[in-house]
Amino acid sequence: MSVALLWVVSPTYEVSNGTGFLESVREGNRILDSFRSVARCKNLICNGRLDKGQKNRRSYKSKNADLSFWSLGGSRSQNGSRITPISSMVASPAGEITLSSEQKVYDVVLKQAALVKRKLKSSDDIEVKPDIILPGSLSLLSEAYDRCGEVCAEYAKTFYLGTLLMTPERRRAIWAIYVWCRRTDELVDGPNASHITPTALDRWEARLEDIFRGRPFDMLDAALSDTVCRFPVDIQPFRDMIEGMRMDLWKSRYKNFDELYLYCYYVAGTVGLMSVPVMGIAPDSQATTESVYNAGLALGLANQLTNILRDVGEDARRGRVYLPQDELAQAGLSDEDIFAGKVTDKWRNFMKKQINRARKFFDDAENGVKDLSSASRWPVWASLLLYRQILDEIEANDYNNFTRRAYVGKPKKILALPLAYAKSLVPPPSRTSSPVVKA
Structure with missing residues (x-):
């Protein structure tokens, strides 16, 4: 998962994990x-x-439930309207055309962006x-x-x-x-x-x-x-995060990146949707509201993909493999190779592709951080830069994420803070196009 939590909540009472914040x-x-x-x-x-x-309450018992989620695929016509890409559609075994996870998630992006726009029209101050x-x-x-x-x-x-x-x-x-x-x-x-x-x-x-x-x-x-x-925070991202918890109760394999994308949205991409309305968009930003939310989602996805790559060994010891099964097979790998925990050339090549994908999401996230309110950019930049360095550490460990945990040491963290602060001072760029995140 993306973070470790403070409290454990049972159906009828709460149990402290020793931090001393238990409320009666x-x-x-x-x-x-x-x-x-x-x-x-x-x-x-x-x-x-x-x-x-x-x-x-919505009960998402089926992995084929009709849900509304964010998506970042697609392009825009000359008048700015969104065009659903054919690549976002998937044919089921019965020949039916269904939307990909990316396209499903896009519905939530539009809903949240519309909520923010209504709020901005009704008030000069979002707070x-x-x-x-x-x-x-x-x-x-x-x-x-x-x-x-x-x-x-x-x-x-x-x-x-x-x-x-x-x-x-x-x-x-x-x-x-x-x-x-x-x-x-x-x-x-x-x-x-x-x-x-x-x-x-x-x-x-x-x-x-x-x-x-x-x-x-x-x-x-x-x-x-x-x-x-x-x-202007919408409830759907919060619901979707809970759905990610449900998924962890029964699912430990992901047949392709489309399935993994949806999981990453549930447990981490949702945080971007929750946070951007609070962070605020810079008044001088030329970006569309949707593009800023797209970038917030991209950062959540990038962080979660980084978590997955960092924790391969730890997850394997719990019987979990958060990696696309079809891409493992294409690389000549299987679950047994992961459980064996041996770093081979096949594993290195596989990891290089996974790391490149995560970095692309980080790249897309940077576009939106620049458009946040100036007072909100520093913590987001710090998070982005520090998490991105975890990927560098995996490479420095010769892709051994089976027995060695990649982490950013304190000296590197300290050095990242002034860099993040410097980046937070850069005003939003002048642009009108929306960044598009692709897998």
């Missing part, structure tokens, strides 16, 4: 009652964030200030955001440092989103992962929908509930 049910109920009062006064249930007609705060509620929210900041500072030190350059509203919102993603990922990767069932994930999704309705369960939920009502 009593505390959760206290926050819940206070925050609901504020929600009623501020009308925090944000129109358009949650499908009002959807009474029942909506609260109207009325009841006595005591402001301190509760402040404490909730502070807790999120503590978690981010402990588990993402470099990124946390970068967030300190953001405006207070954006900084706190990013912390809240970060913590929710960690808690979600911990469901299947944490110490209690063996006890997590599909039912538990269904309940976590129901809790997510309560957050978007202004009905948080605990303090950290309250911070996210406030965030999604201050910024």
Whole structure:
């Protein structure tokens, strides 16, 4: 998975993993009652964030479920309208034409971009200030955001440092989103992962929908509930991340990159969609809203592909192979070769192609980072540059990602920070075309 989380959440209670941030049910109920009062006064249930007609939660039991996701394939006609590429369509065994994972994901890009555009038209400032705060509620929210900041500072030190350059509203919102993603990922990767069932994930999704309705369960939920009502954040990427957790419960092989692409979107590309509305787009940017979101998705995909390549040996010891099976076969490799953990010429050639693909996604991500709000660029640039160096370390290890873990040492991290800061000062380029990410 993309990150290690702070908390493990079971269907009825929460278990601390030793960090000391466990919230009791009593505390959760206290926050819940206070925050609901504020929600009623501020009308925090944000129109358009949650499908009002959807009474029942979506249950994605089938890998062929009809879902809406981001896609980056395709080109544009002279009038700017999107043309669906033939390469994005896949013929099923029965001869039916179905959309590729990339084309499915594109629906979510359009939905999120449209939400942001509506928000920008209705307000000169994307950061909506609260109207009325009841006595005591402001301190509760402040404490909730502070807790999120503590978690981010402990588990993402470099990124946390970068967030300190953001405006207070954006900084706190990013912390809240970060913590929710960690808690979600911990469901299947944490110490209690063996006890997590599909039912538990269904309940976590129901809790997510309560957050978007202004009905948080605990303090950290309250911070996210406030965030999604201050910024034009759509619920679908959050749902999709939970779907990635479901996938990890039953799927350990991916027959081609189309399947792997969808998984990478679920567990990491979604973070880009969650974050860009908070990061904000620079006022002087000439890029389209969709292109900035495309780049945010590309960074998430690049990071997750890098995670996969770094953790091949670790995943193999758990019986998992997050590599395209058809590309392994074309390289003359199989699961048995991965489990054997031997670095051969075939493996080196295979890894070179996988690393090149990840780097292309990083290249496309750079186009969008330049268009973010100036105060938000530094942490994103730092993340991009540091993660990209992991690929360099895999090469330096002679492609031995079976027994050697590629990591960026502290000296290189320190050197990357001023470079990231320098890049964050560069204004958006003058351009009108949208970057297109291809596999």
